[in-house]
Amino acid sequence: MAVNSAYFEKLDDGGYVSFHKSNGKVDQYVEVPTTHTRFWKHQAAFVQTGEKDFAFIQGNQRLYDSLDFANIISSAPLLISDGIPVGKYFVTRKAGDKSDLESEHPDRHQAGLGPRMAYAKTADNHLLLLAVDGRSPKAQGINAEELTDFLSQYLYATDALNMDGGGSVTMFVRGATPTGVVNYPSDQRKTDINSFEHIGQRRNGAALLVMPTRPKTLKKMQQLEVAKDSIAFDYNDPKNRKN
Template sequence: MKTRKQYLQRLTCAVYLVGCMLWLAPQFIFAQTPADSLRIVTTVWKEKAIAPGAVWKQAHFDSLFASQQEVNLLEIDLTNPDRTIAFAGLPDGVELTSVFAKEAGALGAINATFFDVQHGGATTFVRIDGKVVNETEMLLPNGTNHERANGALIVDGKTASIVLGDNQTAGWDKRLKGANVMVCGPMLLQGGTVVALQKNAFNDNRHPRSAVAHTADNKLVLLTVDGRNANAYGMNLPELAFLLRVMGMQDALNLDGGGSTTLYVKGETESGVVNYPSDNKKFDHDGERKVANVILVF
């Protein structure tokens, strides 16, 4: 027969266990664990220098966030005088990332901002070579930017930076200094710290993802995560932010993803596309979707 003391002890233990389960539940949703950190930092990436100061890296993870993941990136050393970053975009049209890159004679490229799928043109603020190409349309009822337009990549001459916008002030993006400004979001990292993300389907569901990141030693990283395939599940944004933080990025900005996710490296495949775009529902390099603008590497 149980004593009152034994009963209270078991009740206390049960309450403690339930509390732990409730506390841990959000952690399981995003599945980021110390084991995932270890997989990221110990993975041996395939690397190829495509030019001085420009390296293409690729890795396949059999079990990252309890799933298969395919990651490609182009790392640009901005201290190298031969390397520059630029933008290309259409105010009211769309084109393949690989075509943007080939027409510009670029070494590499990644798809960039969200866009109007019916008429083309970015739905976020874009300035190229001092000229405004598009204004931000992704606005909240109070006139401030949506979370998917809360950060910006600024390129001016030989410098590049990623900044978190002032979401309390309407029109902050128009006032950013720099000849080349590209607004997107959500912002993922600032100063090596994960930026708080809203709870919604866009952020929390797994999709192919594209991102741009900046390191403490002045490297710009263009990264794609493939998805919507048994060989590559894709990531939610907390997982993407976790990956980038463990990889040592300081500032990082989410770009348009899904079927738009495309990384181009000149001469590495027939089209130059090195990741596995999902728009054709095949795990090959041929599923590109036309986009409004791109980030270019020269």
């Protein structure tokens, strides 16, 4: 299976907003200045600390680059830290109209309802990948505070991190649907707000893949048919990777 990852936009006025390290190679450094509106987007990171072990840490470019782990993805906001629902307090200006703020200002960006992706883990070290649909009459979405509450109260997550949301939110399970997409991406509803189907996924710069290690299981999975426009093909083909 695969899910979208962190904020991988490259800005004309500031560069990348996230840190990304895969298989020991740093693909992306945080290049935005501290005064940039989107600087907050690398507040925390999802780190693979062992074959089946993961950690969620709060830090910055310097810390992430110094860690001796092969796979690190930064994002924001941190939702739960060691059982504490810190995401409930990320937005400082919760009430009132926020149209005076830039769309990427954290108080506006994380207070609004919309599609969201979260990575989390439980006390017994289970990894949770949660896709929440939105921007539809059938699913309005969720904000950072509500996402924190849901993960904490219903899924019993002890640590959690909000990833890239909006039109990027995509969960792929090979063979589960004709396209492999099991959620309802919002991009395809730009022309038809009432459409609610497993299509419309955008091409994401990177993703988190969960692959079976047993050869027989892997071979069986690879034999499942998937439509050619699925997100897995977009991710696995380097030609489709966008900067």
